[in-house]
Amino acid sequence: MARQGARQSSGRGRGATLTPDRIIEVALSLSDAEADLDKLTVRRLAAELGVGAMTLYSYFRSRDEILDGMADHVLGRMRLPAEPAASPAEAIRQVGYGFLEMMRDHPTVVRLLATRITDSHTALHGAMEGPIGRLVAAGVPGPAAVRCYGFLITYAIGFASYQVPRPWGHTSRDSAETEEQRRQRSHVYSALPIDRFPRLVELADELVCLPSDEQFAFGLDAFVATVVRELDAAD
Amino acid sequence: MARQGARQSSGRGRGATLTPDRIIEVALSLSDAEADLDKLTVRRLAAELGVGAMTLYSYFRSRDEILDGMADHVLGRMRLPAEPAASPAEAIRQVGYGFLEMMRDHPTVVRLLATRITDSHTALHGAMEGPIGRLVAAGVPGPAAVRCYGFLITYAIGFASYQVPRPWGHTSRDSAETEEQRRQRSHVYSALPIDRFPRLVELADELVCLPSDEQFAFGLDAFVATVVRELDAAD
């Protein structure tokens, strides 16, 4: 059945050829741009591709299948540094930052990864075989590699998706924050009633930098330290 | 405008009195039962409450505001063990498992926590002041407490929401798994083509228990060990 093979630019002669891959790619760029998965409607996606809404249904059975395709696409393309890791510690860090980077590149699919299940070999290869293989190659024993893998993807997903309950509204994750904004945010905590919120008021300045890159490194480093120590102890 | 005060059982004499709190509670139980936030429609919620759909809009401005209310409700009611922690290590574990339990009790709101921002004092108090206070009370210095807090909520969210990309379909998080199902799941990995998936095939048995409670403990313990060691070193 093969849905359709290469259709080299025949068709109605509209813009670029329509293929499942192109649909997925446009869907990804559209939803990443909107930063909201719900705004990726079938009609809007079709319009972006220059076709009618129903046309997409000859490539995917449902909107849900398109979302699955997006998750597979992202997972399948996860990248790790070209040079292999010289030590378990370095390998763990490579994988951790690999996940984080993947989710930063595609903020909206984080929700998909957290919800969806995939059975595609592409995804399994890119986001499981790859990272676990990297860990094992660096000298982490198999069972430990699996546990590390579980921790790393879990932590990265949580970090990428979570925004600490904070009272100043959404922050754009990409743009750098001005010193002024930072001061304002800390001000929100320090303005809380001190009798009910003694710690938040006291620690307002610390709380400001909660979802930062150093925060991710803090958790990752703490994890790495223990794992490495236990691996060494086992020798 | 205070929306409305106590309205003690006056009204049209229908079932229990309608209050914002009752609406939120029913919404929570409904969406937790369905295990799918999208199925919590305004009409269905209203029907469950025995009122017309539009009635809810005199208590909340929009469906989104109801969702916010659900997140606030859950965050505000986060519970920690009654007895204070005897050591930093115990405090960190208390907070970590506190978050995990909260999300297990309300599986569907995990998505809300990951997405929404709250400015309610209730939520801020239950899910920030409380945990951070517990850490500080156990002897964790303020700045370290904030960093630990960030790690713990992040990790718990990731763990609760993530399901490893795995090819056997959804698993119900609540019901215990039979030995048979376990074997079948491992079989899926071992049936992969070994040339492209050498590690997954080899480690199929380990991969089976990836999203388990021991897995959460693994990450948490590794984190605790390093933090405690560094606190001790600082003395």
Place this chain on the structure above:
DNA sequence: GGGCTGTACCGTACGTTGTACGACTACAGG
């Protein structure tokens, strides 16, 4: 040429969603 078949595409329509608007009902105070 004319006609057939298959592929790509889409117009229309249906049911469901969130929600704006204005109307209805019940009771309180005069």
Place this chain on the structure above:
DNA sequence: CCTGTAGTCGTACAACGTACGGTACAGCCC
């Protein structure tokens, strides 16, 4: 009786996912 006022809802509309049946054209055969 009339008149607020507060709580409730019927109806309507736009936007959604998608089933169904149709249209347009390429390549083939005669």
